[in-house]
Amino acid sequence: MNTFKMWILSLTASIVMMPAAFAGTLDTVKSQGFFNCGVSQGVPGFSNPDENGNWSGIDVDVCRAVSAAVFGDPDKVKYVPLTAKERFTALQAGEIDVLSRNTTWTLSRDAQIGLEFAGVNFYDGQGFMVRKDSGISSAMELDGASVCTNLGTTTELNMADFFRANGMAYEPVVFEKADEVVNAYDEGRCDTYTTDKSGLAAQRTKLADPDAHVVLPETISKEPLGPVVREGDGDWADVVRWSLNAMIEAEEFGLTKSNAKTECALTSNPVVARLCGKEGATGAGLNLGESWSYDIVTMVGNYGDVYETHVGENTPVGLARAGSPNASYKNGGVLYAPPAR
Amino acid sequence: MSKQSPKISNFIFNKNVQGVFYQAITLSLVILGIYYIVQNTAQNMVARGLASGFNFLGVESQFDIQMTLIEYSPTSTYFDAFIVGLLNTLLVAGIGILFATIIGFAFGIMRLSSNWLVAKIAESYIEIIRNIPLLLQIFFWYFAVLRALPKPKQSIEFMDSIFLNNRGLFVPDPNLGEGSSILFYLFWLSVIISIGIFVWSKKRQNKTGKTFPAFFTSMALIVGTFTLTLTALGFPISFEYPELKGFNFKGGMKLIPELVALTFALAMYTAAFIAEVVRAGIQSVSKGQTEAARSVGLKEGLVLRLIIIPQALRVIVPPLTNQYLNLTKNSSLAAAIAYPDLVLVFAGTALMQTGQAIEIIGMVMGVYLFLSLFTSVVMNLFNRYMKVGER
Numbered sequence: 151m152n153t154f155k156m157w158i159l160s161l162t163a164s165i166v167m168m169p170a171a172f173a174g175t176l177d178t179v180k181s182q183g184f185f186n187c188g189v190s191q192g193v194p195g196f197s198n199p200d201e202n203g204n205w206s207g208i209d210v211d212v213c214r215a216v217s218a219a220v221f222g223d224p225d226k227v228k229y230v231p232l233t234a235k236e237r238f239t240a241l242q243a244g245e246i247d248v249l250s251r252n253t254t255w256t257l258s259r260d261a262q263i264g265l266e267f268a269g270v271n272f273y274d275g276q277g278f279m280v281r282k283d284s285g286i287s288s289a290m291e292l293d294g295a296s297v298c299t300n301l302g303t304t305t306e307l308n309m310a311d312f313f314r315a316n317g318m319a320y321e322p323v324v325f326e327k328a329d330e331v332v333n334a335y336d337e338g339r340c341d342t343y344t345t346d347k348s349g350l351a352a353q354r355t356k357l358a359d360p361d362a363h364v365v366l367p368e369t370i371s372k373e374p375l376g377p378v379v380r381e382g383d384g385d386w387a388d389v390v391r392w393s394l395n396a397m398i399e400a401e402e403f404g405l406t407k408s409n410a411k412t413e414c415a416l417t418s419n420p421v422v423a424r425l426c427g428k429e430g431a432t433g434a435g436l437n438l439g440e441s442w443s444y445d446i447v448t449m450v451g452n453y454g455d456v457y458e459t460h461v462g463e464n465t466p467v468g469l470a471r472a473g474s475p476n477a478s479y480k481n482g483g484v485l486y487a488p489p490a491r
Numbered sequence: 492m493s494k495q496s497p498k499i500s501n502f503i504f505n506k507n508v509q510g511v512f513y514q515a516i517t518l519s520l521v522i523l524g525i526y527y528i529v530q531n532t533a534q535n536m537v538a539r540g541l542a543s544g545f546n547f548l549g550v551e552s553q554f555d556i557q558m559t560l561i562e563y564s565p566t567s568t569y570f571d572a573f574i575v576g577l578l579n580t581l582l583v584a585g586i587g588i589l590f591a592t593i594i595g596f597a598f599g600i601m602r603l604s605s606n607w608l609v610a611k612i613a614e615s616y617i618e619i620i621r622n623i624p625l626l627l628q629i630f631f632w633y634f635a636v637l638r639a640l641p642k643p644k645q646s647i648e649f650m651d652s653i654f655l656n657n658r659g660l661f662v663p664d665p666n667l668g669e670g671s672s673i674l675f676y677l678f679w680l681s682v683i684i685s686i687g688i689f690v691w692s693k694k695r696q697n698k699t700g701k702t703f704p705a706f707f708t709s710m711a712l713i714v715g716t717f718t719l720t721l722t723a724l725g726f727p728i729s730f731e732y733p734e735l736k737g738f739n740f741k742g743g744m745k746l747i748p749e750l751v752a753l754t755f756a757l758a759m760y761t762a763a764f765i766a767e768v769v770r771a772g773i774q775s776v777s778k779g780q781t782e783a784a785r786s787v788g789l790k791e792g793l794v795l796r797l798i799i800i801p802q803a804l805r806v807i808v809p810p811l812t813n814q815y816l817n818l819t820k821n822s823s824l825a826a827a828i829a830y831p832d833l834v835l836v837f838a839g840t841a842l843m844q845t846g847q848a849i850e851i852i853g854m855v856m857g858v859y860l861f862l863s864l865f866t867s868v869v870m871n872l873f874n875r876y877m878k879v880g881e882r
Contacts, residue, residue, distance in 0.1 A: 239848055242539060252619035263846025294737040296658055301826070301835065302843035310555045310565040321658070321739075322555045323749075325829045326839065334829065338636045338657055339748070341738050381540040457534055 175247050175379070175386035176220070176437060179416040184226040187213035188246035191231045191328060194253050194352040195467035196272075205229045209250040211456045212271055212377045218300045218449040219442040220316060222482045233327055235302040238263055241380055248390055249378040252346065254304045259378075266383075268390040270376040271453075273475035273484060275369035277347040279354065282364050284341065289368035293318040298340035301326045305345050308371040332356050342366075346373045348469060350460065355466050389436055396443040398487035400425055400452035401478055407451035414444060424491055432490055443490060454478070454486065547845045548573070554840055556831045558747055569841050576836035577858060583753055584819040584862070590758035591818060592811075595765025602770050611712035621763035626824055628760055633752040633828040640748070643739045652732050660746040674720050674727075680735035681716040685709030685833065685875060704859070749830035753822070761818045763810060773799060804877045812870035816863045823859075833858060 173419050178435040179185040189197035189209060197207040214224035242247045242264050245339070252274070253259075255267040278297075280286045289312070297310070299305050301324050313320045323340055325331045332353050335343040347365060354360045377394065379387045403422050405413055414426035425443045433440040450456065457476065461467045469476075477483025502508060536543055548570040555565055563571055601613035609654040620628070640657040641647060647655040654661040667674075685708075692703035721728075733743030776799050784798040825832035826839060833855055842851045 235843060238843070238846060242541065242848075257845070258844070261540075262542045264536075264541040294739055294741065296739065298829075301839045306554045306840055307844065310553055313555075313597055314565055319741075320555070322556065322557050323829045323838065324831070324835065326826045326835070330827065330829075333634075334637070337634060338642060356696075382538055 154437055160224045176389055179220060179247060179386075183221070184228055185213075185217070185220070185247040186228045186230050186245065187216075188230050188232045188237055188240055188249040188251055189213075190251045191233060193252060193328070193349060193382055194355050194468075196348065196352060197229075197250070199229075200229075204488040206460065208271060208456050208460045209252060209375075209377075211397075211450050211460070212250045212390075215397055215446045215450045216390055218445040219325070219389060219393045219436075220395070222439065222441065222445050224445075224449045228370050233302070235326060237302075238265065241265065241378060243411055244380075247379070247386070249375055252349065252375045253378055254346075254373045255376055256304060256461040264381045265378050266381045266387050268377045268379055268387055269394045271394055272348060272375040274348045274373035276305055276344060276371040276373060276374050277369055278342045278344045278366045279335075279350045279363050280342045280366060282362050286342075287427055289319075289366045289370065290316065292320065292342060294320065295341040296321040296323055296339065298323045298331050298335045298343045299324070300324070300328055300331050300345060303345070304371070304373065309344055312370045328353065329356075346375070346465070348375075348466040351467050351469055352461075359395060385437060389438065391447060392436060392490060393442075396425065396446050396490055397450070397453045397456065397486055398478075399490050400443070400447045401454045402480060402487065405447050405452060407447060410444065410447045421489070421491075430491055493793075536849075542845070542847060543850070544847075545850055547847055547850075550845075552841065552844070554844065556836055557829070558750065558831055569837075569845065571834075573837050573854065576831065576833035579831055579836070580819075580822055580825075580833040581862075582856075583750065583757065583822045583825065583830065584771050586754050587757040587761065587822065590754065590816050591761035591765055591814070594758060594762035595814075596769050598762060598766035599769025599773070602766060603773060617763045617766050620759055621767075625756065625760050625821055626827060629753060629756040629824055629828055632756045633749065634757075636748050636752045643735065644737070652730070654733055654735075654740055656740075657748060658739050659748055660751070661740045661743045663730035663732050664742065664744045666729050666731055667727065674717070674724065677716050677720050678713070681709075681713045685712055688712075690706075747830075749825070749828050752828060753825050753830045757818055757821060760821075761814050762815075764814050768807055768810045768814065769803075771810075772803035772805075775806045776802045798881050801877065806872075808870060808874040808877060812867060812874075815866050815870065819862050819866065820859060 156178075175185075187210075189205060189207075192198050192207075192208070195207055197205055197209040210229070213227045213229070217226045218224040220226070230240065232240050232246075232249075232251060234251075237249055237251055237253065238259075240246050248268075249265075250271075250349050252272070254274075255270065259265050260267055276288050278292065286292070292313075297309055297320050299309065299460065306322070306324065309322065323334065325334060330336070331343065331345075334340060336357050343353075345353070347369060350365050354363060354365075357363060377390050379390055399421075400410075400461075403419065403425065405422060405425055410426070413422060415426065417423055417426065420429060424432055425447065427433065427439075427441040427444040431440060433442045436442065451459070454471075457471055458464070461469045463470050471477055471483075472481065475484045477485060479486040533543075549568050550571050551566050552572045553565045554572075556563055556572065556575050558579060559575045559584065561571070561575060563575050596611045598616055601609050602617065604610045604613070637657050640655060643656045643658055645656070649655075652663050685705075688703075688709050689705045692705040696702055731742045733740040733745075780798055780802065781794060784794040789797065822832060823834040826835040829835070838851055838855045842848055845851070
């Protein structure tokens with residue numbers, strides 16, 4: 151009798167405990183009315199909180215664009231600050247729905263660790279920062295240097311490649327948090343600090359005396375940074391991918407945050423009309439409302455608006471866009487969006 | 492009433508039968524729960540395209556590590572990285588335990604001193620150190636060390652061969668020349684002979700009551716043999732001196748500031764707890780024991796060594812084991828100040844590059860569990876050896 155009861159019990163238990171199939175992220179997000187966006191713990195220009203805890207930056211604006219597309223409101227986002235080490239686990243575990251945290255797109259991340267990259271919102275490359283008084287002018291002079299960097303980034307691998315390829319010795323000093331890296335470099339623990347060049351420009355603003363440091367000219371790697379979602383949820387990946395593409399395409403066709411309202415009313419260009427949500431029913435395919443791309447441009451802005459607001463030359467980060475890969479392909483950059491149609 | 496029904500109800504209401512039944516249910520629920528977790532994890536990992544298995548251990552790691560006790564380069568495997576991290580953890584735990592024990596015993600005894608000043612110094616040390624979070628202390632020592640030390644070009648020098656700067660402590664590296672293997676054999680031989688002397692003198696003392704200065708004899712034997720052979724062989728040791736080249740010193744042996752700060756913080760912190768354990772142990776030995784020992788004519792040193800400490804150790808060893816375990820586990824805070832321990836290297840960099848969180852965290856947990864159980868076993872053996880002999 152004991153055994154019989156046990157069998158009944160285990161049978162019921164195994165039926166009850168069958169793993170539930172995943173509901174799509176898009177449906178879940180729509181029904182809960184917001185989504186979670188993983189950001190950095192503070193990289194000025196990319197994702198940085200102000201004194202009131204409001205996040206801003208170009209990585210934050212990717213999440214705001216997704217929010218505008220899904221909800222018609224850019225602020226239905228909960229920001230979750232993450233270290234480089236935590237970010238992928240947080241995404242895999244469902245703690246966040248989009249990871250927009252200057253994350254480099256690589257093969258192993260795409261194929262091996264259950265991530266899907268939704269595009270590139272910043273083309274970057276790894277560089278080195280040194281003290282001006284060290285007299286160093288090229289990364290090739292760094293033989294024997296102590297190098298401070300962040301744990302859990304492609305940076306660690308790139309610098310190993312760089313020093314190995316050039317037959318130079320070095321001492322890696324690897325910290326878990328970005329602030330600790332900056333602090334240790336500032337205290338003189340290292341001769342140089344390495345990360346993506348945009349990161350160097352951003353973190354430099356945190357140093358005791360930013361003008362005493364200089365970024366070396368060499369770029370030792372390709373770092374295409376972009377938003378990431380969980381693998382195996384194509385609908386949600388599409389929403390994030392096309393929210394980013396819409397920002398880029400809006401710029402290509404001259405639709406900006408300030409002129410979108412008037413342009414949309416007057417336009418005779420079918421591409422612009424599609425971006426304005428007047429033609430083509432692009433929203434239906436993404437399970438979004440037809441005004442999704444119009445909302446992105448009017449509420450968040452096109453790529454150029456976002457770039458100039460947060461990292462452009464008139465900001466403390468001060469990264470010139472002209473001549474960089476981040477310029478639109480029309481101006482000789484590599485920023486190019488597939489057509490939103 | 493039929494004959495059977497009372498039998499069945501007897502059986503059902505039998506306490507033993509009920510007990511077994513409920514235990515069986517609980518056990519199977521636990522097993523089902525574990526099975527469900529494993530199954531669900533595996534299924535979700537496949538659904539999300541996560542790699543699994545331990546094949547990654549044989550793949551080239553492609554990253555560097557700041558401090559390695561074995562040969563390691565970016566072409567070494569992830570398993571090598573695991574070993575490097577493990578050895579670095581063992582190193583910091585080992586040195587930490589050694590210093591924590593010495594400092595802890597010193598302060599524990601000082602706190603019981605009849606000298607007011609000495610006792611108060613020990614008391615304030617203990618109360619301050621053990622009431623500040625360890626992570627803060629690690630940061631404090633790390634940045635204190637970094638700030639206090641000069642840049643490589645203004646290094647503090649000792650006799651042109653030892654250099655100290657904010658990149659670490661550089662000392663000459665001894666290289667053993669030809670014939671030095673004889674040195675090692677003779678050294679170990681003299682150690683074995685010394686152990687023999689100890690055993691013999693103990694036996695003789697038990698039999699005849701005569702004492703023999705075993706400690707001094709064996710020290711003289713070991714040091715004497717070593718020096719004599721060294722001279723006879725004509726000093727086959729050459730030193731590689733550190734030299735300032737470019738950014739920093741090259742050659743020689745190097746002690747990185749991260750290791751110094753971490754060991755220092757761990758040892759100081761744990762020592763404060765050990766001091767209290769030692770105080771408790773000594774105070775647990777009743778005054779009568781001391782008085783009795785004195786009255787049979789033992790000298791002060793012998794009273795402590797033969798009467799107080801053996802009895803105090805019975806109280807000290809179990810909580811001391813706890814402190815050793817704490818120190819080993821606390822060493823994982825190394826990641827905060829870039830000391831490349833197991834957590835930083837393997838559960839940090841390697842995990843990030845492979846994304847195989849479950850396997851890697853599992854291995855790291857296994858290591859800490861093994862280290863803790865191993866320490867426990869050793870300390871339990873020691874405890875058994877120290878316990879009161881039943882007569």
